[in-house]
Amino acid sequence: MVCGPARYLVFFQYFGTRYSGVMETKSDQALVGVQNYLEEAAQKLKPSAPIKFHISSRTDTGVHALANAAHVDIQRAPGKAPFTAQQLVQGLNYHLRPEPIRILSAQRVPGTFHARFCALSRTYVYRLLLGCAHHSQIPVFERDLCWAPAGGPLDISAMREAAGFLLGTHDFSTFRSLHSESRLQSAVRTVLQLELLPARGALAAHYLHRELEFWEVKVKGKAFLYKQVRRMVGALVAVGQGKFSPQRIQELLELKDSRAFPPHSMAPASGLFLQSVEYSQEDLAPPGAEEELS
CATH class of the missing domain: 3.30.70.660 (Pseudouridine synthase I, catalytic domain, C-terminal subdomain)
Structure with a gap:
């Protein structure tokens, strides 16, 4: 039996001066988006399918975040349990070094949750x-x-x-x-x-x-x-x-x-x-x- 992906809500912060903004950009630009680094770090956790961060709030070049949010679906290889919140936070932060980006917290959420559209x-x-x-x-x-x-x-x-x-x-x-x-x-x-x-x-x-x-x-x-x-x-x-x-x-x-x-x-x-x-x-x-x- 193959289990579906687990959906997480992730809160993260960043020093925005060195990024083109939070949203993903082409990797050949002089400045790229925070999302580029988040997804690059997530792929190093060896999921069985590509990972996409769905960002709650767009920020521009030079704007900082004390706590932005995103939801992400992570499919692990057959037989492997979903990441716990602690495993996900520690794993992402390990692979984000030395960028001024930090994962603050993570939690499992329903598959219907959307970080952008559910924001109050x-x-x-x-x-x-x-x-x-x-x-x-x-x-x-x-x-x-x-x-x-x-x-x-x-x-x-x-x-x-x-x-x-x-x-x-x-x-x-x-x-x-x-x-x-x-x-x-x-x-x-x-x-x-x-x-x-x-x-x-x-x-x-x-x-x-x-x-x-x-x-x-x-x-x-x-x-x-x-x-x-x-x-x-x-x-x-x-x-x-x-x-x-x-x-x-x-x-x-x-x-x-x-x-x-x-x-x-x-x-x-x-x-x-x-x-x-x-x-x-x-x-x-x-x-x-x-x-x-x-």
Whole structure:
């Protein structure tokens, strides 16, 4: 008797600077996708059929992930039991060395589960560094991990007021990339959370004596348009710099035209992190079987 493949949900993180994005690319490019490395590592586990990672959330060149997700089907040779979650995590991480990609966890899920379409929400964090008069003042450990906007302090109060206009369900056509591949699709999206918060922790506190402040823009929604988060953050920073009023954000929304977005205002990729992808426990639990967690 031949058993079918086992399906797993895998959470993974990566430092995005050295990749073309998360999605698979042709292997002869100077930069390739994180997916290329994930599938190369998986093939070294000697499955009996090729392995394909179905990624939950696309991220672009230079964007990082604290926890992205994918589902994967693994067929082992006849007579071999499916990998346990721990075996899969350890095996993949062993073959991913020395890439800055790490498998965080894995668990068996039903064959009907889909990492992209079953996601309830996605949360992004954008890191801003305030107090740098010149890019040379960015701490060496923070290069490629934040954005230090030029032009002095930001008006956080005005940015928070502007963020309020982006909350809720809107047509975000103005905040969609001019080069979006899916311009015929609806641009209506729902932003569940949009907050500006001072960064916490020992590392953030370490820079206070240099008058450097880290702030985080936290954005949560079920799904986002191509480059929507970076365009929203860039517009909020422009408000903080006094380039236009908070009410201008509402006006941009009402225009529903990506050509109306202020030129050169999109936030760079380096400060953006996919923080988490959330799922319903009902979608994750295999019927009649215990969940396996790493």
